[in-house]
Amino acid sequence: MTTRIFIDGAVGTTGLEIRDRLKDRSEFELIVLDDAQRKDEAARKDALHAADIAILCLPDDAAKDAVKLAQGSNTRMIDASSAHRVAEGWTYGFPELIGHEKIADAQFVSNPGCYPTGFLALVAPLVRAGLLPADWPYAVNAVSGYSGGGNALIERFEAETDIAFRTYSLDLAHKHLPEMSLHAELMHPVLFAPSVVPAHRGMIVEVPLHLGAMANEPHADQLRDALREFYAASQIVSVVDGEVPAELLLLQGAAPHDGLSLHVFANEGGWNARLIAELDNLGKGASGAAVQNLNIMCGLPETTGLRLN
Numbered sequence: 001m002t003t004r005i006f007i008d009g010a011v012g013t014t015g016l017e018i019r020d021r022l023k024d025r026s027e028f029e030l031i032v033l034d035d036a037q038r039k040d041e042a043a044r045k046d047a048l049h050a051a052d053i054a055i056l057c058l059p060d061d062a063a064k065d066a067v068k069l070a071q072g073s074n075t076r077m078i079d080a081s082s083a084h085r086v087a088e089g090w091t092y093g094f095p096e097l098i099g100h101e102k103i104a105d106a107q108f109v110s111n112p113g114c115y116p117t118g119f120l121a122l123v124a125p126l127v128r129a130g131l132l133p134a135d136w137p138y139a140v141n142a143v144s145g146y147s148g149g150g151n152a153l154i155e156r157f158e159a160e161t162d163i164a165f166r167t168y169s170l171d172l173a174h175k176h177l178p179e180m181s182l183h184a185e186l187m188h189p190v191l192f193a194p195s196v197v198p199a200h201r202g203m204i205v206e207v208p209l210h211l212g213a214m215a216n217e218p219h220a221d222q223l224r225d226a227l228r229e230f231y232a233a234s235q236i237v238s239v240v241d242g243e244v245p246a247e248l249l250l251l252q253g254a255a256p257h258d259g260l261s262l263h264v265f266a267n268e269g270g271w272n273a274r275l276i277a278e279l280d281n282l283g284k285g286a287s288g289a290a291v292q293n294l295n296i297m298c299g300l301p302e303t304t305g306l307r308l309n
């Protein structure tokens with residue numbers, strides 16, 4: 001028996017990438033609304049009720065509306081928006097952190113944000129292990145491709161071709177802050193400095209740490225070893241070992257990728273470290289994560305249909 005999937009927002013940036021990953025999957029039957037119907041409430045309601053699993057690829061308000069439209073049905077949901085990432089009744093869709101079983105059993109799964117995916121992958125296991133303090137004032141510097149801002153930012157960067165670098169969220173109130181501190185179990189909000197460069201996709205999320213100023217003075221090697229152990233079973237998250245490269249790059253022509261690479265770089269004494277996550281904002285940062293969660297919710301191997309090469 002096939003599982004009926006409705007992608008609400010199927011022609012947006014995230015929706016299209018999910019469709020692409022599902023198009024050749026015989027386990028799934030896609031419910032598709034044509035252009036005239038895709039924003040029509042009655043048509044969306046019918047589709048939401050007919051689906052076994054709905055994947056919401058919508059702005060936050062529209063995602064909340066979709067949940068209301070689906071009321072009275074048994075439809076399970078994966079929400080790619082930030083509407084439900086710290087909400088009661090929703091399971092945070094980060095299987096490596098939350099546990100695959102919880103997602104397999106969940107009715108409502110909230111996909112993590114792209115930046116929080118990098119931050120949480122680096123910091124949450126280390127706080128849990130007691131290697132990094134929960135009460136530290138963490139800062140995050142991040143660079144994203146412009147597809148991270150959806151169609152509106154894609155159009156802007158394609159029109160304003162003289163933009164070389166854009167930093168933003170200068171009010172220090174980015175919508176990703178609550179999910180970062182909640183799911184890393186931190187005592188203080190994170191200081192988050194995001195930026196965008198004129199590359200379509202990809203992101204580098206960095207947490208610089210003065211390890212020598214922490215009470216327990218963890219060594220960078222301990223952090224890398226703990227991350228390697230934590231993700232040992234994962235085919236999606238890898239902890240990079242070996243030589244320190246001269247640089248990490250975001251490439252203009254990067255192909256879709258659903259993996260997540262974690263690095264721990266340090267100075268010679270190991271007391272200053274740069275924890276860095278490399279990911280595709282549209283891969284493990286959005287659509288790849290949604291397909292991973294969908295696989296788990298359907299009892300399928302989590303990497304089915306993912307782009308991991």
Ligand SMILES: NC(=O)C1=CN([C@@H]2O[C@H](COP(=O)(O)OP(=O)(O)OC[C@H]3O[C@@H](n4cnc5c(N)ncnc54)[C@H](OP(=O)(O)O)[C@@H]3O)[C@@H](O)[C@H]2O)C=CC1
Pocket residue numbers: 008009010011012013014015038039040056057058059060062080081082112113114147148149150151152281282285286
């Ligand atoms: N892009 C990324 O890297 C990531 C995105 N996300 C999140 O995923 C969600 C989707 O983002 P993204 O794909 O980038 O955004 P886009 O703007 O590219 O796509 C959103 C889609 O939703 C459609 N839409 C808007 N309102 C409604 C409505 N009321 N009913 C039906 N369809 C509607 C839009 O149609 P129209 O254009 O005609 O208005 C558009 O096709 C957002 O919440 C975003 O924050 C999460 C992680 C990463």
Ligand SMILES: CC(=O)N[C@@H](CCC(=O)OP(=O)(O)O)C(=O)O
Pocket residue numbers: 080081082112113114115144145146147148149150153175176194195196
């Ligand atoms: C480059 C850019 O604009 N990125 C988006 C985040 C993309 C993402 O993670 O989506 P959610 O907001 O749904 O989590 C931003 O900073 O708002």
